[in-house]
Each structure stands twice: as C-alpha cells, then as structure tokens.
Amino acid sequence: MDTSTRLQQLSDTKRLALLRLLENKNIGNDRLLTIEGSNVKMLRSGSPNLFIYPATDGSVSYMNNYLPHIPEQWGVYALQTPGMDGEQQPYDTVADLAAHGIREIRRIQPSGPYHIAGNCMGGLPAYETARQLHEQGERTGLVLHLMPNFNRPWKTLPTDSDSLHQRAIVDYVYIIERLLKVKIDLPWDELTGLDENEQIEFVARYIGERDLVSGMDLEVFRKRLGIYKANLSAMLTYAPPAGFDGKVTIIAVGESAREERVISPRSPYSAPVRAVHREQQIDTTFVDADGGALFDGAEPDIMRIGAHITRIITSVDDTNPA
Numbered sequence: 001m002d003t004s005t006r007l008q009q010l011s012d013t014k015r016l017a018l019l020r021l022l023e024n025k026n027i028g029n030d031r032l033l034t035i036e037g038s039n040v041k042m043l044r045s046g047s048p049n050l051f052i053y054p055a056t057d058g059s060v061s062y063m064n065n066y067l068p069h070i071p072e073q074w075g076v077y078a079l080q081t082p083g084m085d086g087e088q089q090p091y092d093t094v095a096d097l098a099a100h101g102i103r104e105i106r107r108i109q110p111s112g113p114y115h116i117a118g119n120c121m122g123g124l125p126a127y128e129t130a131r132q133l134h135e136q137g138e139r140t141g142l143v144l145h146l147m148p149n150f151n152r153p154w155k156t157l158p159t160d161s162d163s164l165h166q167r168a169i170v171d172y173v174y175i176i177e178r179l180l181k182v183k184i185d186l187p188w189d190e191l192t193g194l195d196e197n198e199q200i201e202f203v204a205r206y207i208g209e210r211d212l213v214s215g216m217d218l219e220v221f222r223k224r225l226g227i228y229k230a231n232l233s234a235m236l237t238y239a240p241p242a243g244f245d246g247k248v249t250i251i252a253v254g255e256s257a258r259e260e261r262v263i264s265p266r267s268p269y270s271a272p273v274r275a276v277h278r279e280q281q282i283d284t285t286f287v288d289a290d291g292g293a294l295f296d297g298a299e300p301d302i303m304r305i306g307a308h309i310t311r312i313i314t315s316v317d318d319t320n321p322a
Contacts, residue, residue, distance in 0.1 A: 069306030148291025
C-alpha cells in the first residue's frame, strides 16, 4: 500500500469519526446499550464500574475507543449529556449536570465507592460529581480527567453569554481543523450580519462545499449546537467551591511540537485544579500525543494515551477509596 493510499484511508477514517462526533451516529459495530428511561449508555457490564462524562458536544460514541484500555472486568458507563435525545432541556451549570449524573449513577450502583471520569469539559462534572458525593457522605475512588491539552488562545476566546453562539461555532471549527488537520477560514465579516439560524446554515454549507464533512444533517447539527452552547455556558461559569478532600488524576494529552506540555491556568478545564489547595491532591501525567485522539481514536496516539489509562485504572484499590 503506497503512502497516498494510507493517507486517504486515514482521512476517510477521521472524517467518519468526526461525523459520528458531530451527529452522535453509531456506525459499524454498535456496542452502545440504552438503559431504559436514562441518558446513560452502557458500553460494557462488569465490576467495578467506571462512569464517564463526555466533552462539550455531549456525545459518547467515541468512548468505545477507550474500552480496549480499560481492564476487561470493569463495567463502563457513558453519561450522555441530558437533552441529546430531546427528552428534556439541557442543563447549563456543572452543578446541575453533576446532580443529574449522580441520580443516574445511583440507578446503576446504589452505593460507593464510585469511580468517575470525564473527557475534556467532562472533567468538570466528573470533579463536581465527586465533590457532591463527598458532601453526601459517599466514597469515591478514581476521579480521572482525560484532558486534551490544546494550546489555544484562551484569553481571547469569547466567554460572555451574548457570545456563546459565536464561541460554539469557533470551537466546532477548531475541532474539525484539529481532527482533519485542515485550515478553515470562516468569513466572519459575512457571518456577523446573520442571525443564529442563518449562521448555522452558512457554516454547514461552507464546510460541505469544501468536502470536509460530507453527509452532515443540518437539523441535527442545529440541535447539537444547542447542546454545545448549554455545556459551554456550564463550563465557562463553573467556580467549584473549596473543600474537596479527595484526589484528582489528570491525563493531559498534548503534542510537544505544539507546546502543549503545560496546562494553561486560563483554560476552563483547569477549574478543579484551581479549586484544590493541596498539591498532593492532583496527580498529572503528560502524554506526548495528539489530544484529538481522545475523540477520533487515531493510532498510534490512542495507544499512547491508553497505556496510561490502563496503568491508572489497574492501580485503583477498590477497597480503600478516598
């Protein structure tokens, strides 16, 4: 197989992964099993259980990529963002996301110790879930943040409520650029004069005309942006109370060539790090890999990340939780 053929196959694979991420479509070997009346997806049954919160987009299909790196005896449950299936209005605070998550987690596992993880923005409700459980007298074991340590200009990105729609588009375009390794130059001067619906249609058409993501359903994309904006609001307004006495484990994934080996204090993902007051409460491992692999499962990066996931979960002592 020549290099151009391998690159084309890689591109097709990434495009499929991106489409699944944007629309939450489970294509191919669908291992997601719905728990009746719940937004939780069971990826695998077993014991003990690991509960994983998703990134800002709210979807969970890509978490199947984590399964080979989680010990096979563990049950794995993905906490899809409430409202993804239109069953309710999405929450717009991390505290509400965590409270909802605890109710769903207790349906599966009535008592602790609880092992909780989150990808990207999902690290915030994972931390808040642990914090609320501690307040309720429950025990937690692993609290794991899978953090794509993207080197972004956090200081200059929109953060106020009036700019959430623009920020959502900026973030979605960034995801597409990062996963597909392309550059999208959106004409913001043309977008500025459009209302929100017109902007969504413009962006979808702009991306489609460049054959970056074919087959994207406009109405689904519109709904997904609504979920994204609610989660974005939750992420940007999260100020966790002090007092959590447990431990947080971070796998920070970034490329040295992109200067992604330091967690920016301005990153909204850093809120739990800023909230704890003892250095020994935070255990951070930096992985020199593309953070996009946490979404598309691309090799060899997901293998590098997975080795640390396996190491950390294997070391969990289920009999001596925090």
